[in-house]
Each structure stands twice: as structure tokens, then as C-alpha cells.
Amino acid sequence: MTGVLEQRQATTEPVAGILSRVVGGSPELRIEAFDGSSSGPEDAPVTVRVASPRALARLVSAPGTLGLARAYVTEEIDVDGDLYTALRAMAEVTLHSIPRREQLWLARRLLPYWREHRPSPPELEARPRGLLHSKRRDSQAISHHYDVSNRFYEFVLGESMTYTCATYPDADASLETAQATKYELVAAKLDLKPGMRLLDVGCGWGGMVRHAAAEHGVQALGVTLSREQASWAQAEIERQGLGGLAEVRHLDYRDLPDGVFDAVSSIGLTEHIGKANLDAYFRSMYAKLRPGGRMLNHCITQPRKPDHRRTDPFIHRYVFPDGELEPIGVLVTAMNQAGFEIRHSENLREHYALTLRDWGANLERNWTDAVAEVGIGRARVWRLYMAACRLGFELNNIQLHQVLGVKLHADGTSGFPLRGEHGAY
Incomplete structure (x- = not known):
């Protein structure tokens, strides 16, 4: 009773x-x-x-x-x-x-x-199968998030089609200005010059590849696990007349052909790799560089040692299946143990909050078209995800770090100036 x-x-x-x-x-x-x-x-x-x-x-x-x-x-x-x-x-x-x-x-x-x-979980939830961070499962996880609809991403990301943290010269700068500023910041840290070869891993829709080719005369190769991204990026490269310098391939970074590059950029990839694979990942990037070559790693990080490897369950099920965020110290240690000399690191978390603010505003402005493109459920996933992550960056629940490393010459020289631009490194 x-x-x-x-x-x-x-x-x-x-x-x-x-x-x-x-x-x-x-x-x-x-x-x-x-x-x-x-x-x-x-x-x-x-x-x-x-x-x-x-x-x-x-x-x-x-x-x-x-x-x-x-x-x-x-x-x-x-x-x-x-x-x-x-x-x-x-x-x-x-x-x-x-x-x-x-x-x-x-x-x-x-x-x-x-x-x-008692309801069943919504069908939009990701259920990747196979061994965690195997090539097959990583492909499923990336496809769930990035192969949604290029048109939908155009509504959210704007003209740059850049799905990573921008760098704002000031809080009122436009999203496009901030994304161009980010790419130029990466180019400056890598010291890109005409004729150099750049490898951009996890290249998305090819923003860094196109910027390096158009603005610095660099021979740039980008690779992505998303077939939709690769198709869009290669078409945009041809549309901009950059086919002689830039290329994007649908390819796992673990399947890269032999070759040596002057610089490596990794913008928003490490979150998908998993802690168990970090050492091998940075060793593979180190092997791809000539002596004196630089690597810039840009990724979301934890502000402290996590209690568990996976992200928030909502983010894990709907947005980034199998995503793992690490504290910056873990990433720096992995880069260092792979052979890189660490030259510079900075936290851009406030910039990511502003980026998410602007992506959210784009989504609201294009809400009717976005819903028509991907359905109300997926549109609401993105609305929730961007608002929650914006708050997370503002309140230091998550961070965004850029780490710059160099592969030293045999005699231990780095090729770096005594002081970089504005004393940054």
C-alpha cells in the first residue's frame, strides 16, 4: 500500500x-x-x-x-x-x-x-560500431557529424566554411574577418613562404589549404575523413583557380603516402583521435616534416585532468561520437615525446565563445532554410550544441589551445628568430 x-x-x-x-x-x-x-x-x-x-x-x-x-x-x-x-x-x-x-x-x-x-532514444543519436578509433569506426563517427549537408553547413558557418575556432581582432569583428585572421595566425606561426609544402590534416572544407595557397603561394595538401567535405573543398579549389597549388583528398591521415613537408597544420583533428593514439599521431606528423619544419596543433582541450575520457553524453551521442578531450599538458607532452621542441602555446577559449555566438546567430538567421535542409530535430541539436558550448568556453569548462612545435636540425638549431612577431615566440 x-x-x-x-x-x-x-x-x-x-x-x-x-x-x-x-x-x-x-x-x-x-x-x-x-x-x-x-x-x-x-x-x-x-x-x-x-x-x-x-x-x-x-x-x-x-x-x-x-x-x-x-x-x-x-x-x-x-x-x-x-x-x-x-x-x-x-x-x-x-x-x-x-x-x-x-x-x-x-x-x-x-x-x-x-x-x-517510456520512449525510445531519438533516431538522430550516433551508434558507431567497431573498435574504438579504428579506421572504420572513426570514419563512421566523422560521417555522422560532417556528412550532414554541405548546404546546412553553409547556413551555419558562413562564406569561409570554416568549422573551427576563429581569432577575433576585437569582439565586434565579423566572423569572416575572424576566420581569415585565424588562418593568417596559423600561417605566421608556421612561417609559410612561397614554394613551401603544407600538409593540413583534418582539413574540413579546405579553408587553411585555400588560404595557404592563395595568400602565401604554398603547395598545400589537405586530407579529411568526410567525403562530403572533400568533394566541396576540391570544387571550391577549382572555382577559385587554385588547382595548381591546392588539393583536398578524402583520406585517413594514417594512410598518407610517403612524402616530406615543410609544415603541418592540424586544426580541429586531435579531438577525434583519442588519447591512446596521440603518441603515434604526433610521431607520424614528425616523420612527415623536414628538419626545421614546424607543426601547429589547434584543438579543444580540457582545463583540468578529466574524470572520464569521453565528452558530455549529449555531445557524444549527437555531435562528436567518440570524441575525447585532453588537458593541454597531455598534448604538449605527446608532441614533445614524439620529438618536437615546443616553441609556443596559447589558449583561445574566449575566441571560441565568440565564434559559437556568430555560428548561432547564422543558424537563427537561416532557421527556416536550415530546418528544410536537415529537419527540425537535427537543427535543434545544433542550436542546443552551439549555445551550450558557447557557455562552456565562457565559463572555462572547455578551452582551445594552439601549440607550435618544430623538428630541430641535426645540430639542434630550430630556425626560429630570437623573437617572433610581437614577441609571440
Whole structure:
């Protein structure tokens, strides 16, 4: 009899009250639920609407960021107002999930909803198969994220088709200016000059390859695991008349043919490699360089030693399957042990927050076309992902580092000036 009474109490407890305990009582946030309950100021700038009991069932099966994300992606939870503002009001949950003790409390309260409305995970979730970070599985993971639709990425990324952190000369600079500034920063650190050979691994839609060829007269080869990216990039290279200098291939970096390069850029690849493969990765890049050649590694990092290898479960299931983020010290150590002398490192996390701000604005501006291209579910995944990651970079939950290394000459010389431009290295 006691169990029946507890179940009845759980089903009649106001939904908004249950959720407000979990997400906190920020004055910027109001919660309204399908049972007529509400919590928070009526004049709050954003309102979270719990539209269906299925949302509560999802919170029982995954009582944290994944459950909340599933409910948002399927429109069982919606947000009136700016999603970034809503996530900022729930920052503790957004960045660190719901504490285990609160998850158990929440599951007990919502168990009847799970029994009655138990939903399957949305079909958009990634389920890569095979050995972690094998070539086959990496190909599946990359395809899930990058082979969505080139047109969709055009809506989000803008003219540069660059899906990595930009570098802003000031906070009001345009996204295109900031991306061009980033590529020029990489070129300066690598000391690119006409006639040099550049290898760009994980090249995306070929932004660095095209910049190096067009602006510095460099012979540039880019490789990517995404077939869609490679096709788009090679067509754009030909459209810009850069075919004599630039090339992008659909190729795993582990299958690169023999050859020696003057410089290597790796912009946004290391996150996909996995800690177990870092040493081999940097050794392979070291082997591709001539003595005196430089490597610039640009990737998202952890601000501290992680408790687990994988990313947030929402990011892992919907955005970056099998992604692993490491602290900067792990990456520097791996580069150093591979033979590189480390010459410079910098953290650009504030720049990534601004980049995500601008990608999010692009998505909202092109929302109708984006939904028509990829569907409402995937568009909502991207809206949520970019807003949450923007907050993560702002609050130092994640970082973005560039690390510059050099393969020394046999006599130990580096070829670096005593001081670089602006004393940067």
C-alpha cells in the first residue's frame, strides 16, 4: 500500500516544482508544464515549457544533460526566448549535469511517467560500431557529424566554411574577418613562404589549404575523413583557380603516402583521435616534416585532468561520437615525446565563445532554410550544441589551445628568430 501511495504522490506533484529544484531558481528562468504548474518569475526573459510527459520519462532513463537534450531535440521541451540565456540560467546543470544524488531523487519522483510513457532514444543519436578509433569506426563517427549537408553547413558557418575556432581582432569583428585572421595566425606561426609544402590534416572544407595557397603561394595538401567535405573543398579549389597549388583528398591521415613537408597544420583533428593514439599521431606528423619544419596543433582541450575520457553524453551521442578531450599538458607532452621542441602555446577559449555566438546567430538567421535542409530535430541539436558550448568556453569548462612545435636540425638549431612577431615566440 505504501508503494502505491508514493506512486500516486509522485504523479500529482507539480512538474514545474520538481524541475525547478533540479535546474535552480534563477530570476532569468520560468518553467511551465503540461500539468498547469509553473515556477519562476512571470517576467523572466526565458520560459522553459515542458510540453509532454514523455519529457519526464526521458529524464528517468537518462537523468542528466542527455535526458534534457533528448526532450529538447524531440520538441517535448521547448524554450521561449534565447536558448543561450536559458542555459546560462541553468549553468550548473548545463556544464556539469545533474549531481548523482539529485538524479536519484528526480528518478524516484518521475518513475511513473517512465512506466507509462517510456520512449525510445531519438533516431538522430550516433551508434558507431567497431573498435574504438579504428579506421572504420572513426570514419563512421566523422560521417555522422560532417556528412550532414554541405548546404546546412553553409547556413551555419558562413562564406569561409570554416568549422573551427576563429581569432577575433576585437569582439565586434565579423566572423569572416575572424576566420581569415585565424588562418593568417596559423600561417605566421608556421612561417609559410612561397614554394613551401603544407600538409593540413583534418582539413574540413579546405579553408587553411585555400588560404595557404592563395595568400602565401604554398603547395598545400589537405586530407579529411568526410567525403562530403572533400568533394566541396576540391570544387571550391577549382572555382577559385587554385588547382595548381591546392588539393583536398578524402583520406585517413594514417594512410598518407610517403612524402616530406615543410609544415603541418592540424586544426580541429586531435579531438577525434583519442588519447591512446596521440603518441603515434604526433610521431607520424614528425616523420612527415623536414628538419626545421614546424607543426601547429589547434584543438579543444580540457582545463583540468578529466574524470572520464569521453565528452558530455549529449555531445557524444549527437555531435562528436567518440570524441575525447585532453588537458593541454597531455598534448604538449605527446608532441614533445614524439620529438618536437615546443616553441609556443596559447589558449583561445574566449575566441571560441565568440565564434559559437556568430555560428548561432547564422543558424537563427537561416532557421527556416536550415530546418528544410536537415529537419527540425537535427537543427535543434545544433542550436542546443552551439549555445551550450558557447557557455562552456565562457565559463572555462572547455578551452582551445594552439601549440607550435618544430623538428630541430641535426645540430639542434630550430630556425626560429630570437623573437617572433610581437614577441609571440
